[in-house]
Amino acid sequence: MATEHAASHTRLPRHDAPDDLLPQYGCGPIKFDGGSNALFERHLLFDNVLAPSEIGNRERYEAIARSVRDILSQRWQQTEETYNRENPKRIYYLSMEFLIGRSLRNNVLNLGLDPLARRFFNETQLDELAILAEEPDAGLGNGGLGRLAACFLDSMATMQLPAMGYGLRYEYGIFKQTIVDGWQREQPDNWLRRPDPWEVARPHLAVAVELGCSFEVRGGNLKAIVGVPSTLLGIPYDRPVVGYGGKTINTLRLWASATPDSFDFQEFSAGEFVGALAERLAADTVTRVLYPDDSTSMGQGLRFVQEYFLVASSLADLVRRFRANNSDWNDLPDKVAIQLNDTHPSLAVAELMRILLDKGNLAWEESWEITRRTLAYTNHTLLPEALEKWPLRWFELLLPRHLEIILEIDRRLREELLARWPDDNDRAERASIVERGGARLVRMAHLAIAGSHSVNGVAEIHSRLLRDVTVRDLAELYPDRFNNKTNGVTPRRWLLLSNPDLAGCINEAIGDRWVTDMERLETLRPLAEDGGFVSSVRQAKRAAKLRFADWLKSQAGISVDPDTIFDSQVKRIHEYKRQLLNGLRIVALYRRLRENPHLDIEPRTFFFAGKAAPAYHVAKVIIKFLNNLGDTINGDPATRDRLRLVFLPDYCVSVAERLIPASDVSNQISTAGYEASGTSNMKFMMNGALTIGTRDGATIEMAAAAGEENFFLFGLTAEQVATSRGWYSPWWHYENEPETRAVLDLIMSGHFCRHEPMIGETLRNILLAGGDPYMHLADLASYMEADMRLQSLYSEPDAWTRRAILNIAGSGKFSSDRTIAEYASDIWNLEPCLVR
Ligand code: 26W
Numbered sequence: 001m002a003t004e005h006a007a008s009h010t011r012l013p014r015h016d017a018p019d020d021l022l023p024q025y026g027c028g029p030i031k032f033d034g035g036s037n038a039l040f041e042r043h044l045l046f047d048n049v050l051a052p053s054e055i056g057n058r059e060r061y062e063a064i065a066r067s068v069r070d071i072l073s074q075r076w077q078q079t080e081e082t083y084n085r086e087n088p089k090r091i092y093y094l095s096m097e098f099l100i101g102r103s104l105r106n107n108v109l110n111l112g113l114d115p116l117a118r119r120f121f122n123e124t125q126l127d128e129l130a131i132l133a134e135e136p137d138a139g140l141g142n143g144g145l146g147r148l149a150a151c152f153l154d155s156m157a158t159m160q161l162p163a164m165g166y167g168l169r170y171e172y173g174i175f176k177q178t179i180v181d182g183w184q185r186e187q188p189d190n191w192l193r194r195p196d197p198w199e200v201a202r203p204h205l206a207v208a209v210e211l212g213c214s215f216e217v218r219g220g221n222l223k224a225i226v227g228v229p230s231t232l233l234g235i236p237y238d239r240p241v242v243g244y245g246g247k248t249i250n251t252l253r254l255w256a257s258a259t260p261d262s263f264d265f266q267e268f269s270a271g272e273f274v275g276a277l278a279e280r281l282a283a284d285t286v287t288r289v290l291y292p293d294d295s296t297s298m299g300q301g302l303r304f305v306q307e308y309f310l311v312a313s314s315l316a317d318l319v320r321r322f323r324a325n326n327s328d329w330n331d332l333p334d335k336v337a338i339q340l341n342d343t344h345p346s347l348a349v350a351e352l353m354r355i356l357l358d359k360g361n362l363a364w365e366e367s368w369e370i371t372r373r374t375l376a377y378t379n380h381t382l383l384p385e386a387l388e389k390w391p392l393r394w395f396e397l398l399l400p401r402h403l404e405i406i407l408e409i410d411r412r413l414r415e416e417l418l419a420r421w422p423d424d425n426d427r428a429e430r431a432s433i434v435e436r437g438g439a440r441l442v443r444m445a446h447l448a449i450a451g452s453h454s455v456n457g458v459a460e461i462h463s464r465l466l467r468d469v470t471v472r473d474l475a476e477l478y479p480d481r482f483n484n485k486t487n488g489v490t491p492r493r494w495l496l497l498s499n500p501d502l503a504g505c506i507n508e509a510i511g512d513r514w515v516t517d518m519e520r521l522e523t524l525r526p527l528a529e530d531g532g533f534v535s536s537v538r539q540a541k542r543a544a545k546l547r548f549a550d551w552l553k554s555q556a557g558i559s560v561d562p563d564t565i566f567d568s569q570v571k572r573i574h575e576y577k578r579q580l581l582n583g584l585r586i587v588a589l590y591r592r593l594r595e596n597p598h599l600d601i602e603p604r605t606f607f608f609a610g611k612a613a614p615a616y617h618v619a620k621v622i623i624k625f626l627n628n629l630g631d632t633i634n635g636d637p638a639t640r641d642r643l644r645l646v647f648l649p650d651y652c653v654s655v656a657e658r659l660i661p662a663s664d665v666s667n668q669i670s671t672a673g674y675e676a677s678g679t680s681n682m683k684f685m686m687n688g689a690l691t692i693g694t695r696d697g698a699t700i701e702m703a704a705a706a707g708e709e710n711f712f713l714f715g716l717t718a719e720q721v722a723t724s725r726g727w728y729s730p731w732w733h734y735e736n737e738p739e740t741r742a743v744l745d746l747i748m749s750g751h752f753c754r755h756e757p758m759i760g761e762t763l764r765n766i767l768l769a770g771g772d773p774y775m776h777l778a779d780l781a782s783y784m785e786a787d788m789r790l791q792s793l794y795s796e797p798d799a800w801t802r803r804a805i806l807n808i809a810g811s812g813k814f815s816s817d818r819t820i821a822e823y824a825s826d827i828w829n830l831e832p833c834l835v836r
Helices: 002-010 018-025 038-046 057-086 104-110 114-124 128-132 144-158 265-269 273-285 301-325 329-335 348-359 364-374 392-398 400-420 425-431 444-450 460-470 472-477 491-497 500-510 518-529 531-556 579-595 617-635 653-662 680-686 699-706 718-724 730-736 738-748 757-769 776-794 797-814 816-828
Strands: 090-094 098-101 138-140 163-168 176-180 183-187 207-211 214-218 221-225 230-242 249-258 336-341 375-378 389-391 441-443 454-457 482-484 565-570 604-609 643-648 665-668 690-693
Touching: 038 057, 057 104, 057 128, 057 230, 057 249, 090 144, 090 301, 090 816, 098 144, 098 249, 098 653, 104 114, 104 144, 104 230, 104 491, 144 163, 144 230, 144 249, 144 336, 144 491, 144 816, 163 301, 183 617, 207 301, 214 273, 221 301, 230 273, 230 301, 249 273, 249 301, 301 329, 301 336, 301 348, 301 392, 329 336, 329 364, 336 348, 336 364, 336 816, 348 364, 348 375, 348 400, 348 444, 364 375, 375 444, 389 392, 392 400, 392 441, 400 425, 400 444, 400 472, 425 472, 441 444, 444 472, 454 460, 454 816, 460 472, 460 482, 460 699, 491 500, 491 653, 491 680, 500 518, 500 531, 518 531, 518 797, 518 816, 531 643, 531 653, 531 797, 565 653, 579 604, 579 617, 579 643, 579 738, 579 757, 579 776, 604 653, 617 643, 617 757, 653 680, 665 680, 680 690, 680 699, 680 797, 690 699, 690 776, 690 797, 699 797, 730 738, 730 757, 730 776, 738 757, 738 776, 757 776, 776 797, 797 816
Parallel strands: 090 163, 090 336, 163 249, 336 375, 375 454, 454 482, 565 604, 565 665, 604 643, 665 690
Antiparallel strands: 098 138, 176 183, 207 230, 214 221, 230 249, 389 441
16 A cells, blocks of 8 residues: 555665764775865865965865765766666656755765764864855755755665665856846856856767757857757756665756757858857857746746757666666666656657657557556646646648647547547647647646656645646546646754754653654654653744844844744745735734724734846836835834834745744745645644645645644635635725725825835736735735734743644644655656665
8 A cells, every 4th residue: 555655765764873884885994083184185185286275164164065975976887886786776856946055064974974964063163154154055956846855865775775866967056146226136146157066067968859940049048949959958057866775866957058069060051160159158058047937937948958858868868777777668667767847858858758659669559558657747736827838830841740740649649539538629629638719728737647657736626626627638638647746855954953952852841763764753742741851842943043133143143033933934036925924014013003002912923035137127026025025024113022023035945944943934825726835834843833824735635633722724715716706806806895995095105115106106006906816805804813813822921832842743744755655656656766
């Protein structure tokens, strides 16, 4: 049974002591005991060839990271060797995004080298925090989808699964955000400016990617040169993925694009040497930058090329590996599972078909069977504007053979639909891959569903809506393909590493087996009644708040009071996530205090953080409004001791690692039915924050696991949202709810944006004139009511901490180890492969 299998996966051997581990890495001659930090000294001296006086923290960081890589490299190589020898089935996780963050502390922790690192910093008296801060936060992703991919890699390595991640080596990750005068500004994130000590370039494993046209770059856009086929080179850069305990070290392989050296100078540029070299720009451009769009498919040509480049490079690589160990193409589904992280890599359907048909010389039916049994697709969003559709014309230009294959898949799918529902042409039209009428478009989600044996959503409610609403026709045709895999997060990074105080206090109470078996946190439940444990959890929260406050002061010069409630909402800025609703709540509290200065409310600090897509104007106005709101309430003598609002710029993995452990309250307030799962909600929960939120995404399952009485749920359900759509009017709430009206009037009076009438105008448009599509006003009153319950609980510290403990105890299900165990047993049919 699936769940039994899952349990056996997640119960892992105890974490070995570091001294037992070191010999496994073949570090024999290198002495790690006090004083002889031989590796470090060597790297410091030789890697950069600098005089000691010229060595700074960046060089120290590099030397430490290189030393850690030395320690893990032999085990890393043994892992690959074991896989080659044992030839197990492998899982390949294809994703356009891996939001990995910093690696040094994580790798040290997972290798069990923590005591060694402590000793090292003690002896050398180096500034540990300053050195760790030298590592760039690898931002090769936008948000939830990219961070999920990184958590999954951690779990797969920890569970000793033969897995590999495939992605792109963007030279520029997600932009750096600064706030200037309240507005978001974007700065390029040149994270590879300095050499990255973790990556290993493997130019000898380069693959060729053939395209049906050539390119030139004009004004930042890629322009196709029709009819002149071209070749790109994919150069792999490998990064180690260290499993907890250091037994398995898997690989994240990122592709960089380049031009082949055989590049034809004559033909291309008629002997023009400099001009021909300039042409290379086009090829180098392909992996230059991550598209910063979360939830809108912008339809950019370069993005399309990136997607194909990822797919073609990765499939060429894994097929080569498969062919080296196996002779029969029919064994592919028994040796290879490919998981598509959203539709972004769904060209894999056509690419694998092409390989089997044209290189394997297999027949259509056989190829199709192998393709479907190998591929599986995960959907991460239901927003219609985020569902990718590419112009058929682009396939004609770039991928003519793939287009032939897609048209044949489409023809057969339509035939199947009409055979099943004769005369239902509307349904065939809705469910087909090629959308007709006007410029023809290829619906990538339909291609992925047709070409996969498994289609999953990322939380129960999301999987149900996907099946029953978004792609209902295809779900009725292929009911057995559809399933759910509720997301999870890695407890190594998100609890053990980022919250040492709480982790220590849990260890003391129940031991440390929870680190690889999170369901054990359940045994904390009875301790919610234990006075000693309650007070130690409260102290841990306070320590995390103090640590965060110190960091914020030193980084940004902002002072916050750890004796206030830390109330956070951190995620991409998007209308459906309703940061504006949070803003309305804060305005309401502010008004109440101004009306009644003696009002007994708990002092609170509200934290916001998140980036807006650069072209998403409304999201940028929301950021501006929140900053203005902060300026007003933080400066108003009537409120400033009791309400404070801080917008933290440049939200990234490292900021999350600091803020989440310090938070008392987690806001998860999307319009019900819109947030596929959410994953920060889980991180807050396992760090002992209480959730105020709507019944959406995985929050529903979290409340069920902790007990709904330990959650502050409010607002319309997804069903109520859907059924009231037709007649909902924000004006009703404006006219009938005095507080709602007062809040909006205050905003529109320009109180928070004195010389910027445009802000109030835009908000009025979103919330009233434009019909409030995300139904902020429908949920404001019940949000305020839930907030009152929350405040009154906070005034009883023991009762609050008891609920926090019950939340931590219920958070075990939301470990990505559980999620991966389900993927492994239900979708991949994959077993661990122990490295000898
Ligand atoms: C093509 C443009 C584009 C880029 C990214 C469209 C859509 C996306 C992603 C699907 C957006 C995303 O990150 N979705 C989030 O995925 C998380 C992991 O499953 C979920 O927890 C979030 O609810 C979902 O919004």
